[in-house]
Amino acid sequence: MQLTLKIWRQKNASDKGGFVTYPVSDVSKDMSFLEMLDVLNENLTEKGEDPVHFDHDCREGICGTCSLYINGKPHGPLQTTTCQLHMRSFSDGQTITIEPWRAKAFPIVKDLVVNRSAFDRIIQAGGYVSVGTGGVPDANEIPIPKTIADLAMDAAQCIGCGACVAACKNASAMLFTSAKVSQLALLPQGQVERKTRAEKMVAQMDAEGFGACTNTGACEAECPKGISITNIARMNREYFSAVVSSENV
Amino acid sequence: MSWVTKTLSSTLGKKLLMALTGLFLILFLVVHLIGNLQLLLPDNGESFNLYAESMATNPLIKVVSIGNFAFIILHVIYSILLTRHNKKSRPIGYAETAASTNSAWSSRNMGILGTLILIFLLVHLKGFYYEIKFGEVPMVDYAGIMYKNVFAIVAAAYSNVFYVVFYVISMGFLGFHLSHGFASAFQTLGLNHVKYSPLIQKVGIGFSILIPALFALIPIVMYIQSV
Amino acid sequence: MILDSKIPAGPLAEKWTKHKFNSKLVNPANKRKYEVIVVGTGLAGASAAASLAELGYNVKAFTFHDSPRRAHSIAAQGGINAAKNYQNDGDSVFRLFYDTIKGGDYRAREANVYRLAEVSVKIIDQCVAQGVPFAREYGGLLANRSFGGAQVSRTFYARGQTGQQLLLGAYSALSRQVANGKVKLYPRSEMMDVVMIDGHARGIVTRNLITGAVESHSAHAVLLCTGGYGNVFYLSTNAMGSNVTAAWRAHKRGAYFANPCFTQIHPTCIPVSGDHQSKLTLMSESLRNDGRVWVPATKETAEKLRKGQINVNDIKEEDRDYFLERKYPSFGNLVPRDVASRNAKYVCDEGRGVNETGEAVFLDFRDAIKRDGKSTIESKYGNLFDMYKQITGEDPYQVPMMIYPAVHYTMGGLWVDYNLMTTIPGLYALGEANFSDHGANRLGASALMQGLADGYFVIPYTIGDYLASTPPKPVDTTHPEFQKAATEVKNRVDQLLKINGKKSVDYFHKKLGKIMWNECGMARTAEGLKKAKAEIKQLKKDFWSDVKVLGTNEELNLSLEKAHRVADFIELGELMIDDALNRDESCGGHFREEFQTPEGEALRDDENFAYVAAWKYMGENQEEELYKEPLVFENVKLTQRSYK
Structure with missing residues (x-):
């Protein structure tokens, strides 16, 4: 699969932040959404660019660490956690918008990471x-x-x-x-x-x-x-x- | 702060006031509709005019109507307070949302619907309430007693096609507002139960269709009668 | 130095009671003068921090997560054991003790395990009082299920989320103490070093993960409740952040590391689907209560299945090999984890594995659904089935699940005595971070039990004994030792950021994982281990010359965090190999191919290896020194484990 990612980047709490668009290729349908972001981050690291920061830990849908507002929905299109969302829920060539949780009580720490x-x-x-x-x-x-x-x-x-x-x-x-x-x-x-x-x-x-x-x-x-x-x-x-x-x- | 003011300034307290005033206004709608439906009786407005007279003179009704205005104002004030609070809770919005996949349109737009209904209400009050109370109303004679011919004012208004259209569309807004507001008020009061909530939902939907439809029926019928 | 386990004398059943009485106490007015640092807020950490704060100590609790509730204890699914005998099926403290010792293949301390079994009953009482919603029968009393390695039903559970509910219980107790001002929380803070003053642990140095600030925190005692090191294998069921750093830094400061090669490979995980895989997902062992494990009886059938020429549901009963039921008729699918895992490996090595990679076996619910109905199965395992479907895209109500063993738990850890103190005075290790209770293999539903036993019911008694002989004078963070440790941490950060090589941190982690899984995983050989050791030495060199860590210290920097952790994993990997090489026997999760019975079961050597191998750090690139703590068995007879 080939995808276009539109991701919110923000250096720190006081930075204004904005969207940056990244193309990703070689995405397998069996990957989880976070594994797809891992691929993006490996590519960014290779190029010497700061990887996209996002919260995640257990990747089993139970710790509650992962977040991400994907295409207008928290945790993306399915009623599950982002770590349990797999790329088979998306189609080839799709543009995916990824934003942090937005709330006054959840200030942004960096990129997609918020303080809960x-x-x-x-x-x-x-x-x-x-x-x-x-x-x-x-x-x-x-x-x-x-x-x-x-x-x-x-x-x-x-x-x-x-x-x-x-x-x-x-x-x-x-x-x-x-x-x-x-x-x-x-x-x-x-x-x-x-x-x-x-x-x-x-x-x-x-x-x-x-x-x-x-x-x-x-x-x-x-x-x-x-x-x-x-x-x-x-x-x-x-x-x-x-x-x-x-x-x- | 006393515990009362503290409670009423909490988010839950504000919601409680919205729900209670909302439920009262729902009751008022029923009473108002029953009265208004007399406009459709084939008696040239006699029952309606008698009803209007009794409404204007009954001291109990007077008290209730003051209460009614107070509740409308409270409902409006608290909706403004809540909306302001809610806007502050998310200072930066999302670039993209797919809210339609998780909630009903009317539930997300109660403020807009309420504002539209408020505009209607002001026009409505100016056109009828104010006119009848302070304007020049023709009189009519029933069995030797003179009554205000309120029916005539209503009939005149409903012969104006723009007014009728405005009225009908506004009832549409009311319907959407009620379709969420009715059941929502019960939920806010904490009245949620596996046995009764499905019924409340259904009654709410039925109510939100039936009441505005009957309200809208009056100007439509009277307009047709006028042409 | 001779390792003194401080096991009290006397009959097994009286040891703990006697020990509690003999331990010194700190009087209530003095408790508030002491500070205790708790690193990690999982079951062990949260329960310890809460219990110590309740006693009156001032606690500082650290976690690298954003909230204490995120600790990986939360992911435990199946349940928690306790010798309540609510089922009237013959359970007792002694039986739980016996099952645990036997399940651990006789490589755990009798006294510790007995204490664990003894306090297990109190854990359930405590959790229920906190409001943990355990499963119940219609009569309102607690329900139990059975688990691997036991013939009684003693496992308490909350659907498939027991770990979550227990952790949230401990987290709530912790939160209460935070509100009381007795616990100060330090989220998103990673421990980078232990600070030693006059030979005692007197504080830690942390890195604030958001600002990068290196901070000093002092205390009269330090508790490491930092979990296990399964992520040394890269792919494991551990959370992405689980790491060995805290334990490893303590090790480098003088805490011995015990039995590092004892790793548990869990039989029921979702098989690897490709190179992109970042972690493995466990399917609770409780599934083996109703699911039947099988592979095709012949290689040919398996091959056709892999190629998609036949459908799994079309394979006839006689062409299926329910290999666990066949080999172990009395325990069947409920044999202990190490046995189940190894047998899955055998059948896959024979070419009878089932998914595209050939590294998977079936876990089939067809018969259970036929017997109990879909709704019963759904109420028992619904969330697990849903999770499986989400990950694999296959519906386990229709086709059998596919499972394969994966690294899950590490029995090894910091060496501790009966008081849970490491070889550094004042430094304790609790829960999975220590080595104490599970021997060479842990039974299902025992990790939750141990974490909570250590935190709620052991450390509150044993820490007093140490603090009573420590003056309550506040420890000053301006002490030169704090400065020294902080400078070392800063230097290491600078060093990592300066390398600016070509390969990402993950590249090295994956490489390390492959070496460890291939040579120090389910089956090990002396030859393979020696090869692996050389490879790891090289990997370490490459890491420190070619890793690429981007960004700066003064920000949230995930690759820097990870670089610290992976650097420590590489060093630990080497020690695990040393330990596996040293242990010329097979026991529990440690299976050396050279040492097996004719039937392929683990062959222990009790004469030469009935000891705990505790390793002492001797300096950068030096071979570690081995210390042996002999294991004495007075209450159980050492036998070849049999689950037939």
């Missing part, structure tokens, strides 16, 4: 059950209905890649935040801190500068793990009932 530490801070605001190591009851002393455990797992599958933010027209982090709020609201272990958690995580999400939710459903449609927006509804419920009933003034 805002997500970490949202979790730090309350995305946990406050139990220390040791001194916990036997695992089977907390029976959990299978359906509830499954729902919690559905939400817990979030890989924190940020595709939801990238896809959302408002750069909202509702899907990410609600996935964690939901998981812990569903489980008995999360009940003790349920109200405070919802309040704090939403406050942190806002403080990071993410947008509001318009319920377009784009996040769910693009989430590589298929996290449902029912979690957003659950978070709204959790939040509203928390603010009216919690002791936090």
Whole structure:
């Protein structure tokens, strides 16, 4: 395959940045998208040009490190991570536009690499059950209905890649935040801190500068793990009932 | 900040206000439509005029209508606040987007649709509400009592083809706005459930077609009657 | 120096309890005066950092990722073992201990492994309390599945994403401590060296991956939780960033490296599709619960299949060779990983391999789907099947999967004593970065167990013993040793940037990988290893004279990062070969062709090689010195492993 890549290049956070067009040839359909970029980078290195920087690590679709807004969609045309996207999803001669995630809360570090530490801070605001190591009851002393455990797992599958933010027209982090709020609201272990958690995580999400939710459903449609927006509804419920009933003034 | 203002200035709080005001306005649409459909009764506007009179004099209706205006204004103000916030959340946009593959057009353009509906609303209020309240309205005699002939004003307006077209197109905008807004309001309130959400979706779509269509039917029929 | 493993005396089952009691304690008011550095935020690192912070220590946690949640522990699929005996099928701490020792082909320490089995039950309790959504039965209690190398069901799992859920659990505990101010996080920071003051580890030097700044961080103890070194093979199931650098730099500062040649080759990976391949993808071993492994019975059939003359689903039952079920009737498809991998290699070497390259065997779900229905299989393995389809473009519900062994885990690592301390006082190694618990082969679902055992339940006790005898005076980063280490790092960066040769870093990495896979992979010979050693020596020379690293230090520079890592991999590769050459026996993942039973099974030499080989760095381009820690078995009888 022969392809034309239109890639966003930006030296650092303060650089203005712009698109640069690169032709690539000898692309095999069995390559993953990132392997195709590896080929480009090997060629650039050979020519003495700075390779294109992008985030990636496990290349198995689970670590959530890879990103890329490909032809107008986060993680490209399929509902998967970029590392699991293969070149058979593209056609010979195609032009592919590659942009970084765009959000105020995800500042660009270099080229296609963005800083997603805002997500970490949202979790730090309350995305946990406050139990220390040791001194916990036997695992089977907390029976959990299978359906509830499954729902919690559905939400817990979030890989924190940020595709939801990238896809959302408002750069909202509702899907990410609600996935964690939901998981812990569903489980008995999360009940003790349920109200405070919802309040704090939403406050942190806002403080990071993410947008509001318009319920377009784009996040769910693009989430590589298929996290449902029912979690957003659950978070709204959790939040509203928390603010009216919690002791936090 | 008190917890109330803090909540209402959060993204979720703002959305809550949008949803609640939106749902109220949806209710208002139903009431308004039932009243307006009397325009189509073959009684030369008598029931409609009597209805208009009762609306203008009933103190409860007065309170509700003030509330209605307040909700419209809140809905508009909060939409502006949210839009500004959302724009700030992505200062640099994408060069290329394929948003149509992941979301409905109307859901992404609620602001534009809302603005168009607002323009319609202003014209609508100027043409009818203002005229009836402050303009010169011909009177009509029913059983010895004089009533404002509101029907005559409406009939006059709907004999203007441009006005009818404007009205019908605006109802189209309303339909698109509702097609997302109806179910979206429930989602924002957190009312999402495997058993009921599919029903809410369907009712929302039905509502967004039926209500604007009936609204649009009135000027069309009256225009046809006028020629 | 004699390696002192510090294994407590007394009966096996009482060692850990006694040891905990005998360990010195740091009183709560003093804990806040101590600083601990944790490098790596995977299962071991995140759990250790969180647990130590909960105790009151001030923790600095470092990761080269952008977030602690990205660590490669996240990719573990199948599950985590624990001797809960919830299934009433005869499991016990002793059985888990026994299975692990036997699975490791009797090359692990009894005391460590027993402790691992003992704390395994607490791990599950801890994770459940954190909100980890393990799979459950309809009654609301925890579900289990079985795994290779065991005849009981003791594996807890969260769909095919157990590692993810456990890591997110540890990450949440870590995040809580970050919020509490007890842990300071340093993301996108790569450890470049250990700083030693008066013979003790007292800090590290890192490179900020975004600004290039070389930074000094001091502490009273340093924990390396930096994972394994499988990427020395270039192609492995490890993440692209997984590297040996932290461990290797510690090694060069005096930490012995133990059993480096013990690598695990995982039997169920997606086969290589071409030269462009950047990494291999594992399909969880749990698939072997229901999938049947086979190849065509004859070379001729295999050849026709490879040429596309026949369809796989048309091959008749009698023309299929379910070779694992045939050779190992009692364990069948669930034999340990090393056995499964080696047998796949054998049938492919015989010319019966199945994909275009001839290096693949089938993993077939046809019978399982017939027996349990597609929906049952889908609920168990749906995400794995989807992943397979995405990568290969083939639907495993319709045609059998193709699999081939790939490098997956490294049992070797920094030598540690019973307290998890390396040969450098104050420097600890946890999780895959140490060598301690898996011997020559790791059983499935045991890596997660070990990482969390070390972090949650071992280090919080053992570190106190060391810190109690260390004065809590703050360590000063202006100490000349910090300056010295930082200067060395800067010089190395300059050196790499100055070479400006012709070949990319990846070129050298791929070349190293080929040498290692061919000569130090699934099967090894003295002759091949000697050849490989010469090749690696040459490769090292070429690297330092011909590598091309672009850009500057003062920016995010992926090729510079990689150059550091590959340079260390090359040196490690040589040590692995030395170790493989030294070990004149076959055991677990280390298979020397010269040493095998008539049936082709690994032939151990317990008389001469029942020891841990710990290597001491002797200086640039010097041969490393071997130290032996004898393995004493008092509770198990050493036998030829049999899974027949």
